[in-house]
Amino acid sequence: MYVTNPKINEYIMKIMPERDEVLKEMEAHARRNHFPIIGPMCGTFLRQLAMATDARFVFEMGSGFGYSAYWFAGGMKPGGKIICTEGSDKNRKLAVQYLKRGGFDSMVDFQVGYAQDIIKKYDGPFDIILNDVDKEQYPECFDLAIPRLRKGGIFITDNVLWDGYILDDNPDEETRGIIEFNRKLFSSGEILSSIIPIRDGLGFAVKL
Numbered sequence: 001m002y003v004t005n006p007k008i009n010e011y012i013m014k015i016m017p018e019r020d021e022v023l024k025e026m027e028a029h030a031r032r033n034h035f036p037i038i039g040p041m042c043g044t045f046l047r048q049l050a051m052a053t054d055a056r057f058v059f060e061m062g063s064g065f066g067y068s069a070y071w072f073a074g075g076m077k078p079g080g081k082i083i084c085t086e087g088s089d090k091n092r093k094l095a096v097q098y099l100k101r102g103g104f105d106s107m108v109d110f111q112v113g114y115a116q117d118i119i120k121k122y123d124g125p126f127d128i129i130l131n132d133v134d135k136e137q138y139p140e141c142f143d144l145a146i147p148r149l150r151k152g153g154i155f156i157t158d159n160v161l162w163d164g165y166i167l168d169d170n171p172d173e174e175t176r177g178i179i180e181f182n183r184k185l186f187s188s189g190e191i192l193s194s195i196i197p198i199r200d201g202l203g204f205a206v207k208l
C-alpha cells in the first residue's frame, strides 16, 4: 500500500529544487545498492527542522552512509554538532568522505556501534534526535531518546507507516516494533506527537 499516491510523489519530486552534486551522488549510490535513505522530501524536512529550531546538538540513531546527517548539517550553523551512529564501518567510511565534500566534517562525530549503547553515553539535551534504526528496535529507542531531548526539542522517526503494513492482521517482528512505537508516540505525556504522511510516514514529536 502506498502511503502517498505515487503520482503526488512524482509531482513533488518534479517541482523540488535540484540537490547539490554530493547529495545527487549519495542518492545514486542508494539506488544502485538498494539502500534505504530518507530521500530528498524528508531530507528537506530535516533541514527545515534544524533551521527552525536553530539546532546545535543533534543525535542520529541509524546514520547509514551519512545522507540524513548531510541534510541536517546544511541547516545548522557552524559550531553545531551531530552525533551519528551506525552499525557498519563501511558506511562510516563512505559517510566521512561525503560529509567532508560538503564541508561538514567538523560538525559530525560519526561513531560505529549500537545506537542504543552510544546514546547512553550522553545526557543531552539534544535539540533533535532522529530514529532510523532497524524497526523492531524502535520502542527501545523511544525510551532512550525522550529523556535526552531538551524541552521543545524534536524526536523524528522514519517509516512509521511502513508501507501500510502497520494495518496487517498478522504483523511481523519489525511491523510489531513500529506499531508499539506509534502507540508510545501518542500515549506519552512527555511529548506532543503527529504522523506526517510524507514518503513512508514521519513520526514527529515535540518534547513538552
Ligand SMILES: C[S@@+](CC[C@H](N)C(=O)[O-])C[C@H]1O[C@@H](n2cnc3c(N)ncnc32)[C@H](O)[C@@H]1O
Residues within 6 Å of the ligand: 036, 037, 038, 039, 061, 062, 063, 064, 065, 066, 067, 068, 069, 085, 086, 087, 088, 091, 113, 114, 115, 116, 132, 133, 134, 137
Ligand atoms: C534506514 S538506514 C539509515 C538511513 C539514514 N538515516 C539516511 O536516511 O541516510 C538504517 C541504518 O541503520 C543501521 N542500524 C540499524 N540498527 C542500528 C542500531 N541499533 N544502531 C546503529 N545502527 C543501526 C543500519 O546499518 C543502516 O545503515
